[in-house]
Amino acid sequence: MFRKTGLVGSSLIDLDIKGDDRGFFARVFCDDEFRRADLPLNIAQINTTWSARAGTLRGMHYQLEPAAEIKVVRCIRGSIWDCILDLRPNSKTFGKWFGEVLSAQNRRMMYVPKGCAHGLMTLTDDVEIIYLMGAAYSPSHERGVRWNDPYFAIAWPNEPIELSVKDAAWPSFDPVFHGIETFRNLATEELGSDG
Numbered sequence: 001m002f003r004k005t006g007l008v009g010s011s012l013i014d015l016d017i018k019g020d021d022r023g024f025f026a027r028v029f030c031d032d033e034f035r036r037a038d039l040p041l042n043i044a045q046i047n048t049t050w051s052a053r054a055g056t057l058r059g060m061h062y063q064l065e066p067a068a069e070i071k072v073v074r075c076i077r078g079s080i081w082d083c084i085l086d087l088r089p090n091s092k093t094f095g096k097w098f099g100e101v102l103s104a105q106n107r108r109m110m111y112v113p114k115g116c117a118h119g120l121m122t123l124t125d126d127v128e129i130i131y132l133m134g135a136a137y138s139p140s141h142e143r144g145v146r147w148n149d150p151y152f153a154i155a156w157p158n159e160p161i162e163l164s165v166k167d168a169a170w171p172s173f174d175p176v177f178h179g180i181e182t183f184r185n186l187a188t189e190e191l192g193s194d195g
Contacts, residue, residue: 001013001014002037006093008092008187009091009113009116010098029072041072041134042134043133044134046132048128051126055121056122058167059119059147060144060147062115064182068115068141068182068183069134070112070133073102073130073131076130078104079101082100087180088187090187091115099154099155103123114134115187121156144167149173
């Protein structure tokens with residue numbers, strides 16, 4: 001089941017679980033279902049992340065065009081607060097963010113469209129996340145928004161306990177450095193009348 005988040009082109013995805021006394025079956029990805037929901041994804045790679053401690057913050061990451069990426073994020077062990085930040089200048093939700101708890105128990109997934117930064121904070125110890133990625137990693141196109149940039153004022157659930165040097169060093173929001181002009185047409189081209 002696909003549910004809009006309030007950010008243009010992003011969705012929460014709840015699995016359609018078929019279960020009995022043995023357990024359950026659910027399809028995590030079906031190209032036809034994603035396309036019918038207007039959420040295209042050509043999977044270029046599948047990544048996983050493991051974090052040892054609650055309070056680990058990763059983000060806010062994205063890639064510039066032409067390597068901009070779609071992500072579908074699922075927490076398969078533990079619990080996270082997952083966050084999307086819209087950086088598409090033509091989007092009616094530019095500069096807005098959305099956060100949601102994803103956990104191994106709720107099995108919920110988050111669809112992150114191109115032109116949005118993504119980050120997360122672990123809510124428990126021993127957390128593993130899997131990402132379906134619409135583009136391969138490209139170091140020369142990598143960018144990040146500082147997790148506590150006052151321009152966006154993301155309301156994280158807690159102060160981070162663990163944060164990489166790289167994530168702590170992202171500069172304050174600057175449209176030129178952050179390359180948002182490369183996203184100018186994403187909201188209109190990919191999202192039709194929503195952008």
